[in-house]
Amino acid sequence: xxxxxxxxxxxxxxxxxxxxxxxxxxxxxxxxxxxxxxxxxxxxxxxxxxxxxxxxxxxxxxxxxxxxxxxxxxxxxxxxxxxxxxxxxxxxxxxxxxxxxxxxxxxxxxxxxxxxxxxxxxxxxxxxxxxxxxxxxxxxxxxxxxxxxxxxxxxxxxxxxxxxxxxxxxxxxxxxxxxxxxxxxxxxxxxxxxxxxxxxxxxxxxxxxxxxxxxxxxxxxxxxxxxxxxxxxxxxxxxxxxxxxxxxxxxxxxxxxxxxxxxxxxxxxxxxxxxxxxxxxxxxxxxxxxxxxxxxxxxxxxxxxxxxxxxxxxxxxxxxxxxxxxxxxxxxxxxxxxxxxxxxxxxxxxxxxxxxxxxxxxxxxxxxxxxxxxxxxxxxxx
Amino acid sequence: xxxxxxxxxxxxxxxxxxxxxxxxxxxxxxxxxxxxxxxxxxxxxxxxxxxxxxxxxxxxxxxxxxxxxxx
Numbered sequence: 538x539x540x541x542x543x544x545x546x547x548x549x550x551x552x553x554x555x556x557x558x559x560x561x562x563x564x565x566x567x568x569x570x571x572x573x574x575x576x577x578x579x580x581x582x583x584x585x586x587x588x589x590x591x592x593x594x595x596x597x598x599x600x601x602x603x604x605x606x607x608x609x610x611x612x613x614x615x616x617x618x619x620x621x622x623x624x625x626x627x628x629x630x631x632x633x634x635x636x637x638x639x640x641x642x643x644x645x646x647x648x649x650x651x652x653x654x655x656x657x658x659x660x661x662x663x664x665x666x667x668x669x670x671x672x673x674x675x676x677x678x679x680x681x682x683x684x685x686x687x688x689x690x691x692x693x694x695x696x697x698x699x700x701x702x703x704x705x706x707x708x709x710x711x712x713x714x715x716x717x718x719x720x721x722x723x724x725x726x727x728x729x730x731x732x733x734x735x736x737x738x739x740x741x742x743x744x745x746x747x748x749x750x751x752x753x754x755x756x757x758x759x760x761x762x763x764x765x766x767x768x769x770x771x772x773x774x775x776x777x778x779x780x781x782x783x784x785x786x787x788x789x790x791x792x793x794x795x796x797x798x799x800x801x802x803x804x805x806x807x808x809x810x811x812x813x814x815x816x817x818x819x820x821x822x823x824x825x826x827x828x829x830x831x832x833x834x835x836x837x838x839x840x841x842x843x844x845x846x847x848x849x850x851x852x853x854x855x856x857x858x859x860x861x862x863x864x865x866x867x868x869x870x871x872x873x874x875x876x877x878x879x880x881x882x883x884x885x886x887x888x889x890x891x892x893x894x895x896x897x898x899x900x901x902x903x904x905x906x907x908x909x910x911x912x913x914x915x916x917x918x919x
Numbered sequence: 920x921x922x923x924x925x926x927x928x929x930x931x932x933x934x935x936x937x938x939x940x941x942x943x944x945x946x947x948x949x950x951x952x953x954x955x956x957x958x959x960x961x962x963x964x965x966x967x968x969x970x971x972x973x974x975x976x977x978x979x980x981x982x983x984x985x986x987x988x989x990x
Contacts, residue, residue, distance in 0.1 A: 574959070576959055576960070576961045577961065578959075578961025578962055578964070578965055579965075580964075580965035580968060580969065582968070582969055590968065592964070592965060592968055594960075594961040594964050594965065595961075596959070596960040596961050596964075598960070608960065610960050610961070610964065612964055614968065614987075644987060644988075646985075646987075648984075663983050664983075665983060665984055665985040666985070667985050667986070667987055669987070669988055671988050672986070672987060672988025674985035674986045674987065675985065676983045676984060676985035676986075677983050678981065678982045678983020678984070679983075680981075680982070686940070687940060687942070687943075688943075689940055689941055695981070695982045695983075696982060697981075697982030697983030697984070698983070699983070699984075699985045699986055701985070701986045703988065715986070717986070719978070719982035719983065720982070721981065721982045725956075727941045727946075727949060729941065730941050730945040730946065730947075730948055730949065731948045731949070733949060733954065735956050737979060737980060738979075739978045739979055739980075739981075739982060741978060776977075776978060778976065778977065778978035778979035779979060780978075780979030780980055782956045784953075784954045784955075784956065786948045786949075786951060786953070786954055788948065793951065793953040793954060795953070799976070799979045801975075801976035801977075801978070801979070803975075805975075807975045807976070809974070809975060809976035811974075811976065817953040819953075825953070827953075831970075833970070833974060833976075835974065835975050835976060838975070858973060858974065858975055859975055864973075864974075866970075881959075881962065883962065885969070887969070887970075887973075889973065906973065908969075910965075910969050912962055912965045912966070914959065914961050914962055916959055916961075
């Protein structure tokens with residue numbers, strides 16, 4: 538009898554949660570004055586021979602009075618290790634060189650998002666602040682979501698603005714601005730009782746300082762003096778990112794397919810594709826496993842060059858993140874649930890290389906990057 | 920840009936054409952946690968940190984997230 542009550546209560550909770558779809562992420566609970574989650578997450582990331590990042594995150598979200606939702610998070614990034622600063626062809630072909638002492642940086646960031654529902658319409662306002670020794674960022678976002686078609690369709694529109702300040706640990710005189718305006722349009726569509734899709738496009742128009750104050754190119758020529766050139770990029774960047782996410786549950790297999798694809802392009806000449814496919818397998822009531830594979834490929838920026846061309850152009854960067862390359866990243870996540878507590882652990886590997894670029898033709902100077910990361914987290918729902 | 924617009928229209932048309940009206944009582948599976956479009960905020964932040972500092976591409980899911988001086 539107790540089991541039947543529990544099943545009935547679980548079913549009721551599920552139906553109430555379903556009624557809230559697709560606009561609210563939190564499952565609704567009948568009669569609850571407030572429903573929410575709080576969680577802590579810890580990221581550990583380690584590149585072979587380069588950087589190490591530790592990031593603790595604390596977050597929470599709560600729904601109350603049936604129409605309000607508040608979400609907030611705070612994180613600290615602790616970065617140590619070496620960062621590539623110089624690309625030089627002193628030994629023949631251009632290669633990355635680690636120069637200077639090991640870096641140590643700390644970034645504090647926090648965000649707050651408040652959502653109010655008005656029937657089928659939900660309006661959100663968000664604020665994000667981020668501060669590190671050489672970079673400050675303040676951003677806000679406004680978003681509207683409207684449920685249509687008996688909540689089988691949700692359309693979204695958004696506007697955001699960020700004001701960033703770029704400083705340098707090496708140059709006390711550097712204090713430059715970068716301002717970005719962002720626009721969002723999207724649609725979420727329930728396809729069937731077991732599948733849904735969301736497609737979102739964001740455009741961003743940025744102006745200001747994009748140069749990386751820590752990157753240099755040191756080029757030797759057959760004749761004449763070598764040139765040591767600082768990183769010089771255009772003073773504007775217009776980007777478009779189109780993200781489509783698909784979810785399909787297979788009840789007989791107790792598994793869910795999660796597929797995300799993002800197309801990206803900007804006026805620097807970069808085109809990038811990101812595809813991630815995951816399968817979340819429920820093992821029993823408590824355990825689930827989620828193997829995933831992520832693939833990323835990008836073209837080079839028009840002004841990317843590992844050596845300084847002659848004549849020297851007004852914009853040129855040897856930063857390999859602007860070169861042509863590709864990367865694969867397999868990961869495995871284990872989830873354990875007990876009543877209101879969920880524990881999660883993810884282990885992933887990142888392998889970025891020039892020969893992983895889709896269609897070949899990666900940048901010769903691209904230095905292969907190998908990294909491991911682990912994410913552990915605990916969530917308590919109430 | 921024309922190809923991008925065409926692809927957007929194609930995906931929208933294909934998606935809407937394949938849809939059926941799902942009633943509220945049929946949404947039990949859609950309410951599952953593994954059907955969520957995003958992981959929890961903590962995991963999302965950690966994954967974003969892992970990839971965005973090394974890749975030229977970013978964005979697509981939201982606006983107003985701000986920037987960082989990731990090296």
